[in-house]
Amino acid sequence: MKISKSRRLFLTGAATTLALPFMPSAVWTRRASAASCVAPRRFMAWMVPNGMVMNNWTPVTTGTDWALTPILKPLLPVRSKIKVLTGLDNQETAVPGKPPGDHGAGTGCLLNMLPVFGHLNDAARTSVDQLLLPALNSGDCGTPLLPSLNIGLQGDNGLCDRVSCDFSRAISWIKGKPQPNIYDPRAVFDRMFTGFGEMPGMSDAQAAQRKAEQRSVLDAVLSDIQSLNPKLSKSDKDKLDEYATSLRELEVSLDNMGTGRSCEKPMRPEASAKLDQERGITPTAIVESHTKVFVDLMALAFTCDITRSVTFMLGNGTSNNDFGFLLGSSTPHHGTSHHLQDPKKLEALTKIDTWEVQQIANLLGKLDAAIDADGKTVLDNTTFYMSSDIADGDTHNHYDMPVLIAGRAGGKLNVDGAHVNYTPGLKFPRKLVGERSDVHTGRALVSILQAHGIMQDSLGDAKGGPLPELMNT
Known part of the structure; x- marks a missing residue:
């Protein structure tokens, strides 16, 4: 049986949706296993x-x-x-x-x-x-x-x-x-991680408020991560930890590229x-x-x-x-x-x-x-x-x-x-x-x-x- 997109696991919170790494132990199948999955x-x-x-x-x-x-x-x-x-x-x-x-x-x-x-x-x-x-x-x-x-x-x-x-x-x-x-790197980030970043038509004040609210994407979903961990194998837990670390480092890197709305405008x-x-x-x-x-x-x-x-x-x-x-x-x-x-x-x-x-x-x-x-x-x-x-x-x-x-x-x-x-x-x-x-x-x-x-x-x-x-x- 094929696994549809809707059965992939996501973390959601604070108007943010994150796709998780591919983790076989977290995949639902009728056999309750991921044995049929090919990477x-x-x-x-x-x-x-x-x-x-x-x-x-x-x-x-x-x-x-x-x-x-x-x-x-x-x-x-x-x-x-x-x-x-x-x-x-x-x-x-x-x-x-x-x-x-x-x-x-x-x-x-x-x-x-x-x-x-x-x-x-x-x-x-x-x-x-x-x-x-x-x-x-x-x-x-x-x-x-x-x-x-x-x-x-x-x-x-x-x-x-x-x-x-x-x-x-x-x-x-x-x-x-x-x-x-x-x-734009931030536009790529927003495309990958739905819900992060500014929405079209936002004022500077609204953009600043959104940035403050989403200073760390992972902070909005930490409780979901904790609830997911017991369901995972050790290797998948390690993979999720690596993912969280990579995302935090990436977010810091994006923040360091500039402040305010200037990073949302064309690069030139x-x-x-x-x-x-x-x-x-x-x-x-x-x-x-x-x-x-x-x-x-x-x-x-x-x-x-x-x-x-x-x-x-x-x-x-x-x-x-x-x-x-x-x-x-x-x-x-x-x-x-x-x-x-x-x-x-x-x-x-x-x-x-x-x-x-x-x-x-x-x-x-x-x-x-x-x-x-x-x-x-x-x-x-x-x-x-x-x-x-x-x-x-x-x-x-x-x-x-x-x-x-x-x-x-x-x-x-x-x-x-x-x-x-x-x-x-x-x-x-x-x-x-x-x-x-x-x-x-x-x-x-x-x-x-x-x-x-x-x-x-x-x-x-x-x-x-x-x-x-x-x-x-």
């Missing part, structure tokens, strides 16, 4: 903008015994649960013609592999995260609160590469319709709105602080089974996130990525790329520390896919793409810490721009679909079926 599987797509410094990204050797490169070093704690794919190619998909430019083209096809050029209004454009929903949001363990969650750092600004801005500002699509991102400072609209420069403080909070929120979204599908854009196409906090002075990403092989710019870009990978490592580490219903980690039951709109920021190529996969889809994917190279002619020390190959980037996405039981052999322009190196037979 839910999850999918996350993470876009890094402006490519990577590929000679500092690519491992020199293949197999599992490769040395960590400068950019990939942060992944050391989870290296046995990642797979690095070198030599994937979606050049002809991204730029069969122009417009758009390379950034809009690469972002627009990132998860659907349908060209933007000639397909501006094509209803066939549905992204992998959405195609996976029937497989993710079903089964004996019920459905999550949110079908999917789309998050972005940069906001609705920046360059649009001469076509609709949707192709630079969204990677999740349903039948030709972009699924907009949420850019009002004084520089015109400049941001023209150049899409994300203030450096936003890049540093919001990314950390988003990582915490996305980890909670999976470990608490609030959603099983997340897309995250660390920047839009043609992103100009300012990395001044990392490099000591204002350093807009897109401008820096046009490096012209300048050693100083390449050094700065390597630091940016390493920081970006560190954020991924932080997320994967949180998922790998959380034990799922089947005794595996949440990361084991997750599929994580990272790529970019382009490969090299100066050349704007869509071959030799940086692709990272993590998690094991509940054992359906062969993610074993290996590096796979589909361009065997690549020589080391390698150049910034590698070789073309006949292996389409989209075949990695087809592999993910098939690992979840969606047995299609193509996605958009990507033909040839799954990548054998990714599939567990």
Whole structure:
């Protein structure tokens, strides 16, 4: 018998509703057990903008015994649960013609592999995260609160590469319709935890009163937690304690981002709105602080089974996130990525790329520390896919793409810490721009679909079926 959403446990109080972590001992079934429950599987797509410094990204050797490169070093704690794919190619998909430019083209096809050029209004454009929903949001363990969650750092600004801005500002699509991102961490929090935060139309006084009343979401439901504890197994009690601690830390982090209603408004400072609209420069403080909070929120979204599908854009196409906090002075990403092989710019870009990978490592580490219903980690039951709109920021190529996969889809994917190279002619020390190959980037996405039981052999322009190196037979 399937368990409906209404049978999942919630904590309620003070106009607040919280979804609890998935706890088998708290699940009701006709057999009064959760033996039939299978731990839910999850999918996350993470876009890094402006490519990577590929000679500092690519491992020199293949197999599992490769040395960590400068950019990939942060992944050391989870290296046995990642797979690095070198030599994937979606050049002809991204730029069969122009417009758009390379950034809009690469972002627009990132998860659907349908060209933007000639397909501006094509209803066939549905992204992998959405195609996976029937497989993710079903089964004996019920459905999550949110079908999917789309998050972005940069906001609705920046360059649009001469076509609709949707192709630079969204990677999740349903039948030709972009699924907009949420850019405000507090709005993401409110979406995840119903009832927390301000309601539309509130005055400043009302907002202040609500904030005072809900200073700690958990304080409103402590009595419910106490009444629930006797019903739980020891492992589930530990999981609930971890959840409570994580939520308190997250709430403090959100409070520290600002006071009053200012945190509820758009992320861009009002004084520089015109400049941001023209150049899409994300203030450096936003890049540093919001990314950390988003990582915490996305980890909670999976470990608490609030959603099983997340897309995250660390920047839009043609992103100009300012990395001044990392490099000591204002350093807009897109401008820096046009490096012209300048050693100083390449050094700065390597630091940016390493920081970006560190954020991924932080997320994967949180998922790998959380034990799922089947005794595996949440990361084991997750599929994580990272790529970019382009490969090299100066050349704007869509071959030799940086692709990272993590998690094991509940054992359906062969993610074993290996590096796979589909361009065997690549020589080391390698150049910034590698070789073309006949292996389409989209075949990695087809592999993910098939690992979840969606047995299609193509996605958009990507033909040839799954990548054998990714599939567990």
